[in-house]
Amino acid sequence: MLRMLIRRLALGAITVFLVSLIIFAGVEILPGDACTAFLEREAQGQLLENCRQELGLNRPATERYLEWAAGAVTGDLGVSANGQKQITELVGYRLRNTLLLASCAMLAGIPLALFLGVVAALWRDRMVDLTISTIAIGAMTIPEFVSATLLILIFSVWLGWIPGIVLTSANAPISEFFPEIFLPMMVLTFVMTAHILRTVRSSVIEAMASDYAQMATLKGVPYWRIVFRHVLPNALLPAINVVALTIAWLLGGVVVIETVFNYPGLGRMMIDSISDRDLPVTQAIALIIASVYVGVNLAADLLTMIANPRLRTLHMRKG
Amino acid sequence: MKRLLASACVAALALTGTALAEPKGTFRQAHEYGFGDQSSLDPISKGRIFQITEKLMSRLVRPDMEGKPSPDLATSWEANEDATVWTLTLREGVKFHDGSDFDAADVVYSLNRVLDPDGDSPARSAVKMITGVEAVDPMTVKLTLDTPFADMPLQLMDYRLRMIPDGSGDTIATTGIGTGPFKLEKFDPQGTTVVVANTDYFEGPPGVERMEIIGIPDAQARLQALLGGQIDMESGITPQQRVMFDGSDKFYIQEVPTGNWRGIVFRTDVEPFSDPRVRKAMRMAADRDGLLALVEGGNGTVACDTPVGPADQYRADLSCPQDIEGAKALLAEAGFPDGIDVDVHVATLEATWPAMAEAYQAQAAEAGIRVNIVQVPTDGFWSEVWMKKDAVMTRWNERPADQALHEIYLSTAKWNESYYKDDGFDAMLAEARRELDFDKRRAIYVKAQEHLQETAGTLIPYHVTKLIGATSRVKNLDPVENMSIRWYKITVDE
Numbered sequence: 001m002l003r004m005l006i007r008r009l010a011l012g013a014i015t016v017f018l019v020s021l022i023i024f025a026g027v028e029i030l031p032g033d034a035c036t037a038f039l040e041r042e043a044q045g046q047l048l049e050n051c052r053q054e055l056g057l058n059r060p061a062t063e064r065y066l067e068w069a070a071g072a073v074t075g076d077l078g079v080s081a082n083g084q085k086q087i088t089e090l091v092g093y094r095l096r097n098t099l100l101l102a103s104c105a106m107l108a109g110i111p112l113a114l115f116l117g118v119v120a121a122l123w124r125d126r127m128v129d130l131t132i133s134t135i136a137i138g139a140m141t142i143p144e145f146v147s148a149t150l151l152i153l154i155f156s157v158w159l160g161w162i163p164g165i166v167l168t169s170a171n172a173p174i175s176e177f178f179p180e181i182f183l184p185m186m187v188l189t190f191v192m193t194a195h196i197l198r199t200v201r202s203s204v205i206e207a208m209a210s211d212y213a214q215m216a217t218l219k220g221v222p223y224w225r226i227v228f229r230h231v232l233p234n235a236l237l238p239a240i241n242v243v244a245l246t247i248a249w250l251l252g253g254v255v256v257i258e259t260v261f262n263y264p265g266l267g268r269m270m271i272d273s274i275s276d277r278d279l280p281v282t283q284a285i286a287l288i289i290a291s292v293y294v295g296v297n298l299a300a301d302l303l304t305m306i307a308n309p310r311l312r313t314l315h316m317r318k319g
Numbered sequence: 320m321k322r323l324l325a326s327a328c329v330a331a332l333a334l335t336g337t338a339l340a341e342p343k344g345t346f347r348q349a350h351e352y353g354f355g356d357q358s359s360l361d362p363i364s365k366g367r368i369f370q371i372t373e374k375l376m377s378r379l380v381r382p383d384m385e386g387k388p389s390p391d392l393a394t395s396w397e398a399n400e401d402a403t404v405w406t407l408t409l410r411e412g413v414k415f416h417d418g419s420d421f422d423a424a425d426v427v428y429s430l431n432r433v434l435d436p437d438g439d440s441p442a443r444s445a446v447k448m449i450t451g452v453e454a455v456d457p458m459t460v461k462l463t464l465d466t467p468f469a470d471m472p473l474q475l476m477d478y479r480l481r482m483i484p485d486g487s488g489d490t491i492a493t494t495g496i497g498t499g500p501f502k503l504e505k506f507d508p509q510g511t512t513v514v515v516a517n518t519d520y521f522e523g524p525p526g527v528e529r530m531e532i533i534g535i536p537d538a539q540a541r542l543q544a545l546l547g548g549q550i551d552m553e554s555g556i557t558p559q560q561r562v563m564f565d566g567s568d569k570f571y572i573q574e575v576p577t578g579n580w581r582g583i584v585f586r587t588d589v590e591p592f593s594d595p596r597v598r599k600a601m602r603m604a605a606d607r608d609g610l611l612a613l614v615e616g617g618n619g620t621v622a623c624d625t626p627v628g629p630a631d632q633y634r635a636d637l638s639c640p641q642d643i644e645g646a647k648a649l650l651a652e653a654g655f656p657d658g659i660d661v662d663v664h665v666a667t668l669e670a671t672w673p674a675m676a677e678a679y680q681a682q683a684a685e686a687g688i689r690v691n692i693v694q695v696p697t698d699g700f701w702s703e704v705w706m707k708k709d710a711v712m713t714r715w716n717e718r719p720a721d722q723a724l725h726e727i728y729l730s731t732a733k734w735n736e737s738y739y740k741d742d743g744f745d746a747m748l749a750e751a752r753r754e755l756d757f758d759k760r761r762a763i764y765v766k767a768q769e770h771l772q773e774t775a776g777t778l779i780p781y782h783v784t785k786l787i788g789a790t791s792r793v794k795n796l797d798p799v800e801n802m803s804i805r806w807y808k809i810t811v812d813e
Binding site for chain 2: 030031032036037038039040041042043044047048050080085090149152156157160163164165167168169170171172259260261262264268272276277278
């Protein structure tokens with residue numbers, strides 16, 4: 001188990017390294033740089049030269065990458081090209097805001113998805129299942145920017161209940177994000193619930209059809225006891241991985257949602273930094289998102305292993 | 320000849336114009352957060368957020384509702400015989416937000432900051448003819464120019480040329496201290512910036528007690544915020560979005576004709592555009608009414624390749640119907656009886672460029688001009704494509720006539736995008752600047768524009784009319800270009 005953990009961590013580090021390399025190369029290949037993006041029409045001659053000199057953009061790309069990487073390893077993400085501020089400071093609040101939005105959506109979405117998934121599976125092919133499944137497919141297929149815009153139209157423009165656009169600045173106290181956070185949270189909950197509940201539904205159906213469930217039925221075990229004691233513990237294991245992927249997606253900063261709602265999180269910062277050609281900031285955010293993906297997936301695998309009796313016998317005793 | 324403006328009428332205007340009621344209510348507006356972390360309250364820096372600085376600081380001269388120079392911090396101005404020295408009389412008794420008195424030293428400091436070549440200020444181009452700024456006495460400033468310039472006051476109206484306290488250059492980016500109708504309470508470029516009424520404002524207390532200027536980078540999000548009543552005014556409404564406001568009693572739309580234009584520029588220093596006949600044919604083939612209707616939904620004023628806006632006092636009254644036969648004849652005369660092929664470079668940097676290029680492509684095809692649209696990335700457009708390729712899309716924002724003609728067509732101009740070199744034209748511009756009689760000066764500027772219609776390499780089909788959406792609680796919003804709006808007049812219903 002420990003050896004596996006170390007191996008996975010090493011693989012994760014390599015993944016993060018590769019991601020940073022690809023992002024750096026990607027932004028480098030794009031035409032223009034931080035200076036042409038900022039100066040626009042004035043990006044010519046001496047002004048452009050001065051700007052590049054100031055930001056150190058006239059040095060070779062490999063040299064800049066190595067310098068950045070050396071800093072990143074020691075936890076120093078450098079300064080932003082646009083504005084010369086400490087990135088750790090800039091990213092901190094954005095990360096917090098993304099975490100806030102993600103946890104709100106998860107708190108609402110995960111219990112809801114588990115509940116609806118199980119209900120849909122147990123009343124399979126009945127009216128309730130058909131309704132839930134149809135809505136879920138709808139939620140998965142309608143693009144987020146469409147559902148987001150529709151929700152703004154209904155709740156903010158027509159009914160006027162909730163503000164449509166988040167106007168709070170990135171470093172405001174958490175309490176100021178309410179009630180503006182409700183609409184983006186609703187859209188995210190909508191999408192993630194759909195994804196998770198479909199997995200839960202199919203794995204519950206599978207478990208209900210399994211030999212041990214049928215055996216229990218034949219033995220005369222009461223229906224709800226079969227569901228809670230035998231089916232759910234087994235059926236919910238595969239859901240852990242889907243939940244993990246969803247969490248990673250949420251923490252990575254949901255770019256489209258954050259842009260539509262003007263939410264000051266990591267996703268919008270990523271977009272802004274790419275359009276400003278602010279390579280250090282783009283790199284820092286990519287690094288965070290990649291680490292989150294690697295970390296959450298690792299945690300999910302460990303959790304599955306701990307929860308799975310077939311894998312935990314060697315190292316842990318059954319309680 | 321001397322030009323004098325009495326300050327008495329200004330004082331009268333100030334007394335009658337402003338309601339003496341207490342400022343009340345909050346007016347909210349968005350800005351694009353276009354300069355990210357370089358956002359600044361320094362009015363002459365590249366990162367200035369003009370939506371904030373225009374409320375905090377005053378200019379020496381500002382445009383009146385007709386766009387003509389009217390007193391702001393300078394109450395009157397006059398030129399010497401040949402318009403090379405201008406003397407400005409300043410307004411008495413004005414105080415900065417920090418309590419200090421406004422006087423000539425502040426003007427000298429503010430203008431010299433703009434003129435400093437090391438300062439890299441984009442505003443320098445508007446006033447670079449000034450070679451000396453001198454305080455004659457505490458309420459008089461003398462400007463010395465390197466060229467006769469009869470319309471100097473027009474240049475001083477530039478929206479960036481705002482007066483700041485003497486010596487405040489290092490701190491102005493965050494303090495925003497000026498003499499304007501509003502004082503800074505909180506500067507937060509990516510969130511909500513708050514300015515509050517300056518009850519000591521020299522035109523009287525402003526109408527609203529508080530203005531919030533909120534950073535919303537995404538245009539769609541700004542529109543949603545307006546529709547949802549989170550902001551009170553938004554200026555970038557497109558003709559397509561207009562339907563959402565028409566017929567609603569919660570909003571109103573103001574149409575403001577501007578001097579902003581989008582067009583196609585052909586380099587006059589390369590084949591085949593080096594032949595003026597080819598350039599003229601390219602421009603004659605355009606159906607400007609058609610382009611305006613197709614691209615802007617008719618929101619604009621047709622221009623006959625003049626960069627001078629429809630509201631400008633020097634705008635020439637020209638006519639330019641589409642002339643396919645004339646274009647064909649000119650091309651044949653220039654040695655292209657079978658027409659020509661042109662690669663026009665188009666990016667999506669300006670949302671209306673692709674539509675304009677395609678509409679022009681269809682129109683010009685009739686005259687045997689085969690336009691091939693080359694798509695180029697928005698990134699690096701200004702540095703890699705514009706002024707490099709032979710035919711590209713372009714756009715310019717409103718400038719006073721003299722400045723527009725100089726910056727775009729003078730043979731030595733840095734942004735002479737068509738590489739237009741015409742000694743006769745250059746001479747006309749110099750002559751106009753020397754001419755102190757308005758009617759004569761106007762005649763020269765008109766001649767210069769007519770000359771452009773004959774020879775220029777720039778197709779300017781129309782000037783855009785801007786649509787400004789506002790919530791109906793906003794009153795007294797001047798229906799004029801942003802730089803002329805009197806923000807202290809605005810009131811809001813509770």
